[in-house]
Amino acid sequence: MFELLAVGTIVGFLSGFFGIGGGTVLVPILLALGYDTKVAIGISVVQMVFSSIYGSYLNKKNGSLDLSIVLYLGIGGFIGATLSGSxxxxxxxxxxxxxxxxxxxxxxxxxxxxxxxxKEQREVNKIVLLIIGLFVGSLSMMIGVGGSILIVPILVGFLHIDLKRAISAGLFFVVFSSVPGFISHYLNGHIDMNAGLIIGMSSLLGVYYGIHFKQKIQTSLQRKLIVVFYVSVVSYLSYRVISLI
Known part of the structure; x- marks a missing residue:
């Protein structure tokens, strides 16, 4: 219980701070705790439902979330995520x-x-955004991550959106993908609901402080911290994969 509460709080903080669904760190932690891979992915999706909805509410409240940015990406993500459990x-x-x-x-x-x-946002074909969302939603929910890892560079690089607004939009995209992703994984028997609810509820506290902290620091420092974060994740996963092979 205490391990899951601590994990949820940490994952929630990272979710709010980096604009990610939380699965990128939660799945490796659950694997280290001995959970089956598919169950770890399912629990991660449950946590993402909590953190993405609450985090998006906070981002909307502080004015950093523009709902129109992610609408068509989100619709595509919703459709793609329904396939993720299968x-x-x-x-x-x-x-x-x-x-x-x-x-x-x-x-x-x-x-x-x-x-x-x-400085200026540009228009992109809505059908293209729908297809991108569908691909990202199905792939990301299949492995229990939110998809903002791919969505944020798309928003900044192709739509010319400010990085902090893109991060907020990336977390909102996770709402579209995580809800149908949860249903799909639940129907395929990948959800440990007890662990998922404990981690999901405790992540809300972390999300609050993560978003608050995100608004206070410089983008350059945020970038350095996320590099350290991903190096740790990739190193651990590389060790696991090599061991399995």
């Missing part, structure tokens, strides 16, 4: 961990390439 059931635990590792490695590598920020 996709996860189709693959082995080892395959899912390898996909998760590749996902985290991509997130780490992209941080070393500066995404130029622009």
């Amino acid at each position: 996709l996860a059931a189709y693959f082995s635990n080892t395959t899912l961990e390898i996909v998760f590792l590749l996902f985290a490695t991509f997130a780490l590598i992209r941080l070393f390439f500066k995404i130029p920020e622009y």
